[in-house]
Amino acid sequence: MLVKVHGSAVFGINATIVTAEVNVENGAFFFLVGLPDSAVKESQQRMDAALRNNGLYFPRGKGVTINLAPADIRKEGTAYDLPLAVGLLAATEQVPADLLTTHLIMGELSLDGGVRPIKGALPIAIEAKKQGFKGIILPAGNAREAAIVSGLEVFGVEHLREVVDLLKGSPTIAPTIVDVEAEFANSSRSYPVDIADVKGQENIKRAFEIAAAGGHNIILIGPPGAGKTMLAKRLPTILPPLNIDEALETTKIHSVAGKLRKEDSLLSVRPYRSPHHTISDVALVGGGSFPQPGEISLAHNGVLFLDELPEFKRQVLEVLRQPLEDRVVTISRAKFTVEYPASFMLVAAMNPCPCGYYNHPEKQCVCAPGVVQKYLNKVSGPLLDRIDIHIEVTPVPFAELSAERPSERSADMRERVITARRVQQDRYAGRKIHCNAQMGSKELREICRIDAAGKALLEKAMERLGLSARAYDRILKVSRTVADLAGSADIRTEHLAEAIQYRSLDREGWAG
Numbered sequence: 001m002l003v004k005v006h007g008s009a010v011f012g013i014n015a016t017i018v019t020a021e022v023n024v025e026n027g028a029f030f031f032l033v034g035l036p037d038s039a040v041k042e043s044q045q046r047m048d049a050a051l052r053n054n055g056l057y058f059p060r061g062k063g064v065t066i067n068l069a070p071a072d073i074r075k076e077g078t079a080y081d082l083p084l085a086v087g088l089l090a091a092t093e094q095v096p097a098d099l100l101t102t103h104l105i106m107g108e109l110s111l112d113g114g115v116r117p118i119k120g121a122l123p124i125a126i127e128a129k130k131q132g133f134k135g136i137i138l139p140a141g142n143a144r145e146a147a148i149v150s151g152l153e154v155f156g157v158e159h160l161r162e163v164v165d166l167l168k169g170s171p172t173i174a175p176t177i178v179d180v181e182a183e184f185a186n187s188s189r190s191y192p193v194d195i196a197d198v199k200g201q202e203n204i205k206r207a208f209e210i211a212a213a214g215g216h217n218i219i220l221i222g223p224p225g226a227g228k229t230m231l232a233k234r235l236p237t238i239l240p241p242l243n244i245d246e247a248l249e250t251t252k253i254h255s256v257a258g259k260l261r262k263e264d265s266l267l268s269v270r271p272y273r274s275p276h277h278t279i280s281d282v283a284l285v286g287g288g289s290f291p292q293p294g295e296i297s298l299a300h301n302g303v304l305f306l307d308e309l310p311e312f313k314r315q316v317l318e319v320l321r322q323p324l325e326d327r328v329v330t331i332s333r334a335k336f337t338v339e340y341p342a343s344f345m346l347v348a349a350m351n352p353c354p355c356g357y358y359n360h361p362e363k364q365c366v367c368a369p370g371v372v373q374k375y376l377n378k379v380s381g382p383l384l385d386r387i388d389i390h391i392e393v394t395p396v397p398f399a400e401l402s403a404e405r406p407s408e409r410s411a412d413m414r415e416r417v418i419t420a421r422r423v424q425q426d427r428y429a430g431r432k433i434h435c436n437a438q439m440g441s442k443e444l445r446e447i448c449r450i451d452a453a454g455k456a457l458l459e460k461a462m463e464r465l466g467l468s469a470r471a472y473d474r475i476l477k478v479s480r481t482v483a484d485l486a487g488s489a490d491i492r493t494e495h496l497a498e499a500i501q502y503r504s505l506d507r508e509g510w511a512g
Contacts, residue, residue, distance in 0.1 A: 001025075003097050005087040006104045007080055008127060009073060010120035012291070012338035013252045015127035017104070019069045020080065022087030027063025034068030037076040046078075047085045049111040054160055059092050074335075076290050079118040082107030082137075086163060095167040102134040103153075105163075113160035117141030117262070122248075122255040125149040135175070137163060143176040144265040145255055148248075150180075178265045184247065191269065195234040196407040200400035201227055207391045207502060209413050212238045213420035214481030215435030217324070217346040217386060219309070221504060222393030223356045223363070228349040231393075232305045235347060236270040237410035239303075240418045246301045249341060253300055257293045271302035277311040281319045286340050291331045296323050297340040309350040310378035317383055320346070324386045327438075346387065350379070361394060376505070381470075388437060388474045390504040420484040436481045441473070448476040454496050461500045475499045 005020045032041055048058045066084060068075050083105040090097040106124060108116040121142035126149055128136050135153030136146055143156025154176045157163050165172050195205060204220070208231065211218040220228045242250065251267045254260050260267075275284060275295045286294030296304055306312060323329050327343040352358035353372040358365040365372070384390075424435050427447065433439060439447065450458070458475065461467060467475075476491075479499035483491050 001091045001093065003087050003090040003100065005083040005090070005100050006133070007083040007106050008104060008120075008124040009075055010123055010256055011336065012340060013123055013249075013256050013293075015120060015123040016073070017127060017131055018073070018075065018080075020083050020087050021067040021069060022084070022091045023065045023067075024059050024088070024091040025063045025065075028061055029063050029065075031065045032068075033066070034071040035074045036068060036080075037074065039078050040068075040075050040080050043078065043081045043084055043109075046081050046109045046111060047088065050081075050085060050109045050113045050160055051088070053111065054113045054164075056089060056094055056160075056164070057092070059088060062092075064088070077119070078108040078116075079106045081109035082115060082160075082163065085109060085160065086167070089164070090167075095164055096169070099135075099167055103137055103155075104128040104133050104135075105137045107137075107139045107157070109160065115139045115157050115159060115163075117258075119258040120256045121146045122148070122252050122260075125152055125154065126252075128152060137166065141262045144178055144263065145251065145260055147176040147178040148180045148251075148266050180244075180266055184244065184266055184268050191237045191410065193234050193237060195231075195237055195410045195413060198227055198230055198234065198407065199403065200396040201231065201393070204231055204391060204393055205408070205413070207389055208235055209238060209417060210478060210481050210485065210502075211235070211345070211347075211389055212240075212413075212417045213485050214388075214424070214478065215345060215437040216388035216478060216481065217348075217437070218389040218391070219348040219350065219384075219387050219505070220391060220393050221350055221352050223351060223360050223395060226393040226395050228393050229305075229307055232274075232303070232307075232347045232349060233272065234410065235303050235345070236272050238413040238417055239270050239345075240414070240421050242268060242270055242301060250301045253293050253297050253340065257298060259298065271299055272305065273299040273302070274305040274307065277306075277308050279312070279316060281313070281316045284316055285319050285323060285329050285331075285342075287331050291333070291338050293340045294329070296320070296342045296344060297329060299344040300341045302344060304344045304346050306346070306348045309348040310375055314378065314380070318380065321382055321386065348387065352376075352392075359392070384505060385470045388478055389502040391502055392504050416485060420481065423484045436477050436484070439477055439480075444473055444476055448480050448491060450476070450479075450491050450496065453493050454491060457493050457496055458500070465500070465503075467500075467503055471503045475503065478502055 002023045007018045008015045009018050051058045086105055089095045106118055117139045121138055122145045125136055125146035129149050129152045137155045140156035140158045143154055147154040156176045162173050222228055247266050247268055273295050284294050286297055323342040329340045329342045331338050353365055353367045353375050355366050357363040358372050479491050479495040482495040482498050
């Protein structure tokens with residue numbers, strides 16, 4: 001008897017339907033074809049034990065042929081266990097096959113019949129809805145993320161027995177229902193930290209507000225213990241909340257990577273990723289034999305924080321250059337190409353020298369001559385060229401650390417950032433630009449015009465401070481954001497003056 005069961009394969013952050021054609025006939029063989037990898041081939045032993053341990057039988061002494069179509073797409077992972085087991089049960093008439101045409105099935109089987117979570121449940125559910133399936137049967141650990149797809153009946157199962165009862169028409173479980181809008185509204189502004197936790201550092205907080213308002217990448221240079229990491233962790237709290245489309249795209253990436261928790265349905269806060277400096281280039285940008293999203297894609301629509309920037313391998317830092325520009329990562333293999341979104345804000349932190357105390361107001365640097373320059377040269381010019389704001393972080397005095405006066409909260413800063421972003425959305429309506437940091441040279445000439453006084457100030461600053469030529473465009477972009485925060489339609493000299501001070505590494509004596 002021939003039975004067809006529908007499953008899915010995930011490529012990049014999108015899914016495609018895979019049909020398992022199960023044929024049971026006379027004979028004594030078991031063939032699993034359709035480009036399965038080792039994990040899929042091993043499903044025979046898992047299915048055999050799971051069926052027998054639950055009073056069902058595996059068709060031994062029968063000729064079993066299973067084809068995973070389309071047969072030219074490689075199938076990988078253990079998520080095909082459940083659809084293949086259901087196909088065998090239906091082909092041997094142990095369960096009815098009625099639901100198999102209307103429901104998509106995915107899940108990994110334990111030897112006792114338990115159903116374990118899989119990766120990519122959200123893109124699978126989206127594709128099932130797109131292809132006209134009525135519902136989806138998948139592990140209970142993935143039910144909430146799949147249930148955010150409206151109009152799709154989602155059954156989260158924990159055991160093979162629940163699937164058998166469901167197919168026989170006597171379900172012991174109810175469909176999972178998630179009120180996406182209510183959950184999203186309740187948690188979209190919920191953060192465990194607040195920028196008010198940081199004592200002092202008002203100039204750095206101002207720089208963070210500008211970076212958040214314009215989507216600018218930022219690098220912090222300062223001695224150990226000055227608060228660089230503490231500040232970076234609080235940057236997501238002042239960014240505008242995710243909208244539904246951004247949340248859905250971000251959730252898809254984390255679903256494919258297997259990073260969603262069982263209780264999660266939709267990611268409602270901007271992600272914050274902080275990889276260690278020993279990370280490889282593949283782990284950072286994504287890839288591998290079977291490509292997976294890297295840290296920069298997991299930070300999509302959020303913040304990527306690179307602490308101790310010069311300690312990262314130069315090859316790792318160089319692969320960041322293209323994603324920072326294109327906001328997408330393309331991974332090519334001989335037989336396929338996948339794309340992962342990578343639109344993130346880069347926040348980098350570094351010590352000014354190996355000992356950490358170059359330019360420190362109190363402690364003396366003990367680095368040998370030339371060592372500071374060599375240390376800074378570990379970060380390439382082309383990478384720094386993609387970072388708009390450079391700012392020095394100095395230690396907080398004891399008087400400010402012990403002060404009891406309240407600091408400004410993240411919610412107040414976030415409202416100003418949201419207002420500035422709305423101005424930019426109106427300005428760039430109809431263009432493929434969402435914030436000031438994404439302006440190209442054409443938009444820069446058109447939008448960032450300055451008067452004669454502004455030109456004179458910028459020329460004098462570049463001469464006196466020894467600013468490099470690459471600083472010119474960055475200063476204009478940042479000054480446009482400063483003007484947006486001030487509610488000004490024009491870039492005035494005070495906006496330019498503030499933007500000029502955020503180019504520390506371009507000054508003579510700092511240039512890398």
